[in-house]
Amino acid sequence: MKREALSRRDFLSGGKRSEAACIRPPGIVEDALAACTGCDQCVEHCPASIISLADGLPALDFTLGECTFCGACAEHCPEPVFTTGHIHRFDHIVSFAATCLSFQRVDCQACRDVCPTAAIRFRPVRGGPFVPDLIASACTGCGACISVCPVGAVAAVPLNAEAIHA
Template identity: 50%
Template sequence: MSQRPSLSRRQLLSGHVRSDAIRPPGTSTMLLSSACTGCGLCVERCPTGIIVIDGGLPRLEFRNGECTFCSECAQVCPEPVFTLSSARTIPYVATIGGECLAVRDVACQSCRDGCPEDAIRFRPRIGGPFLPSINADRCSGCGACVASCPVDAVEMESHSPEGLHA
């Protein structure tokens, strides 16, 4: 097992550790920075391959795939960093950027097709393809839409009141 990364509050706040990184469900940057050893067991166990180690801490890379909320990362972790081993949401919501093919008058609904929560709808418009609309209440933050977008137009934004991943 590797040594715990020595991360001070100053390093965290100064950007040496990405506090905006999306963490595995049921944990947070603060919990991870205080107890994660960076051993990588969560990376090895993740069935969709979306957990990567960044700055000594795990984060989710949705361009690799989606989170299925299987809790494998929480089950394999030897440290007390997961407060909810059965978390079913990540406090982030999908947003569609201007690079979206539908916004640029090209028919595409890949994000909707990839969404297991049916949180993305396409609304008709005159003179062009339908436009995507996100239902934030239905979005689980799983990232399936990010992985399915052919032009990387989908991003995840914090959906928690304080903007923190809790």
């Protein structure tokens, strides 16, 4: 079963998604993508249904759900595409945009509630609701917070980039 390519292509950078900005299933390095035949096996076997083929190569869409690092995509790939072994974190974390409801003085803590590693805490702000703050060292980049945010205010950013706390 093929799914459409990433439905919100700009979640990584806030702008139009470039090819380099694609987030691959865990265990893939870009150099190994040359071995991908586009067979769809990773797409078929992802229990979270977050993998699609974008330009014939696997890419993740965290607006559809989170990666649990289950390893099913790597397990079912018949080609030498997943070369890093079973990993449990991505090389990105997340940041929160100014459109976050909390920054708009609307109480929301949905992202914190779903984070499997308790990487999101809320800090008080004078005269308003608490706002999200990321504990970067605890974030695996799983995308759970991205999928639940009602206003699309959570984005993935490279691990070495400074998380934005607007």
